[in-house]
Amino acid sequence: xxxxxxxxxxxxxxxxxxxxxxxxxxxxxxxxxxxxxxxxxxxxxxxxxxxxxxxxxxxxxxxxxxxxxxxxxxxxxxxxxxxxxxxxxxxxxxxxxxxxxxxxxxxxxxxxxxxxxxxxxxxxxxxxxxxxxxxxxxxxxxxxxxxxxxxxxxxxxxxxxxxxxxxxxxxxxxxxxxxxxxxxxxxxxxxxxxxxxxxxxxxxxxxxxxxxxxxxxxxxxxxxxxxxxxxxxxxxxxxxxxxxxxxxxxxxxxxxxxxxxxxxxxxxxxxxxxxxxxxxxxxxxxx
Amino acid sequence: xxxxxxxxxxxxxxxxxxxxxxxxxxxxxxxxxxxxxxxxxxxxxxxxxxxxxxxxxxxxxxxxxxxxxxxxxxxxxxxxxxxxxxxxxxxxxxxxxxxxxxxxxxxxxxxxxxxxxxxxxxxxxxxxxxxxxxxxxxxxxxxxxxxxxxxxxxxxxxxxxxxxxxxxxxxxxxxxxxxxxxxxxxxxxxxxxxxxxxxxxxxxxxxxxxxxxxxxxxxxxxxxxxxxxxxxxxxxxxxxxxxxxxxxxxxxxxxxxxxxxxxxxxxxxxxxxxxxxxxxxxxxxxxxxxxxxxxxxxxxxxxxxxxxxxxxxxxxxxxxxxxxxxxxxxxxxxxxxxxxxxxxxxxxxxxxxxxxxxxxxxxxxxxxxxxxxxxxxxxxxxxxxxxxxxxx
Numbered sequence: 001x002x003x004x005x006x007x008x009x010x011x012x013x014x015x016x017x018x019x020x021x022x023x024x025x026x027x028x029x030x031x032x033x034x035x036x037x038x039x040x041x042x043x044x045x046x047x048x049x050x051x052x053x054x055x056x057x058x059x060x061x062x063x064x065x066x067x068x069x070x071x072x073x074x075x076x077x078x079x080x081x082x083x084x085x086x087x088x089x090x091x092x093x094x095x096x097x098x099x100x101x102x103x104x105x106x107x108x109x110x111x112x113x114x115x116x117x118x119x120x121x122x123x124x125x126x127x128x129x130x131x132x133x134x135x136x137x138x139x140x141x142x143x144x145x146x147x148x149x150x151x152x153x154x155x156x157x158x159x160x161x162x163x164x165x166x167x168x169x170x171x172x173x174x175x176x177x178x179x180x181x182x183x184x185x186x187x188x189x190x191x192x193x194x195x196x197x198x199x200x201x202x203x204x205x206x207x208x209x210x211x212x213x214x215x216x217x218x219x220x221x222x223x224x225x226x227x228x229x230x231x232x233x234x235x236x237x238x239x240x241x242x243x244x245x246x247x248x249x250x251x252x253x254x255x256x257x258x259x260x261x262x263x264x265x266x267x268x269x270x271x272x273x274x275x276x277x278x279x280x281x282x283x284x285x286x287x
Numbered sequence: 288x289x290x291x292x293x294x295x296x297x298x299x300x301x302x303x304x305x306x307x308x309x310x311x312x313x314x315x316x317x318x319x320x321x322x323x324x325x326x327x328x329x330x331x332x333x334x335x336x337x338x339x340x341x342x343x344x345x346x347x348x349x350x351x352x353x354x355x356x357x358x359x360x361x362x363x364x365x366x367x368x369x370x371x372x373x374x375x376x377x378x379x380x381x382x383x384x385x386x387x388x389x390x391x392x393x394x395x396x397x398x399x400x401x402x403x404x405x406x407x408x409x410x411x412x413x414x415x416x417x418x419x420x421x422x423x424x425x426x427x428x429x430x431x432x433x434x435x436x437x438x439x440x441x442x443x444x445x446x447x448x449x450x451x452x453x454x455x456x457x458x459x460x461x462x463x464x465x466x467x468x469x470x471x472x473x474x475x476x477x478x479x480x481x482x483x484x485x486x487x488x489x490x491x492x493x494x495x496x497x498x499x500x501x502x503x504x505x506x507x508x509x510x511x512x513x514x515x516x517x518x519x520x521x522x523x524x525x526x527x528x529x530x531x532x533x534x535x536x537x538x539x540x541x542x543x544x545x546x547x548x549x550x551x552x553x554x555x556x557x558x559x560x561x562x563x564x565x566x567x568x569x570x571x572x573x574x575x576x577x578x579x580x581x582x583x584x585x586x587x588x589x590x591x592x593x594x595x596x597x598x599x600x601x602x603x604x605x606x607x608x609x610x611x612x613x614x615x616x617x618x619x620x621x622x623x624x625x626x627x628x629x630x631x632x633x634x635x636x637x638x639x640x641x642x643x644x645x646x647x648x649x650x651x652x653x654x655x656x657x658x659x660x661x662x663x664x665x666x667x668x669x670x671x672x673x674x675x676x677x678x679x
Contacts, residue, residue, distance in 0.1 A: 141429075165437050
């Protein structure tokens with residue numbers, strides 16, 4: 001196999017420019033409607049005799065190569081403990097509001113206010129951003145959820161800017177669990193739900209946390225010291241009340257999603273280019 | 288659909304005259320052969336009939352019918368073809384056949400005696416007949432097109448989001464100007480008189496989405512907040528307002544006429560209960576009122592009726608300035624007085640400014656009283672009075 005594709009697929013390859021090499025004709029199949037199975041790739045529609053053996057291979061490699069690296073999209077370089085501290089992410093609520101399950105993530109308490117351990121936050125945040133980027137790379141639907149009135153506009157803008165979806169309004173009961181009725185038959189559910197605020201307006205856990213767990217949808221959530229991190233797949237302990245902190249999180253998620261999508265587009269473009277330059281005896285240029 | 292037969296066990300005896308046998312739907316009534324009795328004379332025919340009573344069980348509530356895009360397109364094509372046929376039938380040019388021509392043609396070809404206008408035959412563009420529906424919301428890969436799809440009410444929430452965004456922009460702009468010291472307090476408020484906010488049904492129609500009352504109230508509040516923050520987004524706000532016709536402009540004002548002597552006067556009519564009146568009010572006079580040729584003091588001995596006649600003049604402070612000659616028929620004394628009052632008020636409109644006409648309208652002088660005598664109902668002594676209730 002020509003080295004262009006692996007170079008593109010190697011870790012940290014973003015955003016270096018790549019040289020083009022001729023590969024055997026490999027037609028990327030159209031992205032069919034997939035369920036939320038992130039592991040499988042859609043089987044190739046056409047099988048060409050010359051590239052039959054290698055056709056499924058690049059496709060599989062596109063999807064499986066990023067999974068071999070711990071930080072394929074270099075999300076760790078997007079933030080540092082210092083930048084988290086400057087954005088006041090370490091500030092929690094008063095000790096009386098503390099949730100029992102948040103105690104492992106709390107560094108200590110100063111003058112009655114809980115301080116979140118930023119080392120743990122950094123680790124959790126890296127995992128969460130990495131996961132988000134992988135979901136975006138594989139074309140998954142990401143739903144940003146927040147019920148905080150102050151940041152509703154910001155979250156919706158973030159979602160719109162990265163081409164994903166947002167829900168910062170009143171959450172109707174069966175939206176995830178009764179989707180065919182509420183969203184229409186054949187509607188696709190989100191593949192990842194990102195909570196900028198886990199609590200709703202009455203300081204209770206958002207219904208979507210439980211519903212996503214019921215529907216086997218992975219969740220990423222920023223949990224403050226008064227939140228319950230139990231049902232979230234990737235909790236990120238941090239402040240969710242200060243504007244700088246929320247803006248930082250929005251920026252991080254937006255950048256991660258954008259990077260992943262750009263990477264995917266590059267890979268797809270490379271495929272198409274290699275497919276066009278492939279041997280014309282096999283088939284004509286793919287449409 | 289289950290059908291259960293209810294058979295009358297006991298024979299229903301009827302006195303039947305000798306009639307030719309009626310042809311009824313066989314499944315509905317089953318006639319057994321009527322046995323003629325041996326005794327001559329009027330025959331009492333005993334019939335045993337089985338009535339089929341259809342009851343609907345387990346019928347689901349009718350769901351809103353969804354029309355596919357292809358179906359609507361086909362309907363539009365059929366409508367256009369039908370329009371051309373209709374134009375040819377009526378002998379008119381198919382190219383310049385408007386909707387009004389269609390309505391007239393249909394009313395001519397299919398005359399209907401039905402009172403309900405909506406039950407009469409219509410031929411309109413399918414977009415006006417079939418309710419607007421949302422097209423499919425997601426693409427081939429299943430990803431929805433709109434970023435607020437998962438909220439359920441994407442158009443409404445996107446509208447709220449945009450409006451709020453505009454408010455934030457205006458405030459940011461204002462802060463920048465204030466920081467530079469260029470902010471001026473000139474209040475360019477948008478004129479709200481003569482227009483009203485969209486009602487909830489109109490908004491639902493515009494967004495093609497169902498809204499709750501709470502949503503509608505939030506929308507109106509947000510729009511008003513947008514108005515308060517500045518006059519920058521005028522077109523955006525005006526797109527959600529509809530003009531309201533000023534009521535007083537609808538009041539028809541009688542033209543002023545001149546009689547043989549050159550005296551200016553105006554005539555109009557009034558009704559009350561079953562009394563009809565026609566009044567002629569002269570512009571310059573000394574407050575004389577003649578009713579059916581008789582002076583009003585003699586025609587209306589009761590003070591209350593005379594006060595009714597005086598009220599329009601008293602309201603406009605023109606008590607001794609006009610002469611009135613009127614004719615009235617029907618009704619009782621009070622009804623006649625009310626009829627004349629209405630006629631006089633309408634006639635006075637021609638001599639008075641528009642503002643005063645509006646005042647008269649608001650005072651109720653120009654509205655005809657809709658109250659008529661309510662009919663007596665059977666089982667009651669009067670229209671409302673019931674018969675005396677006796678406990679035992």
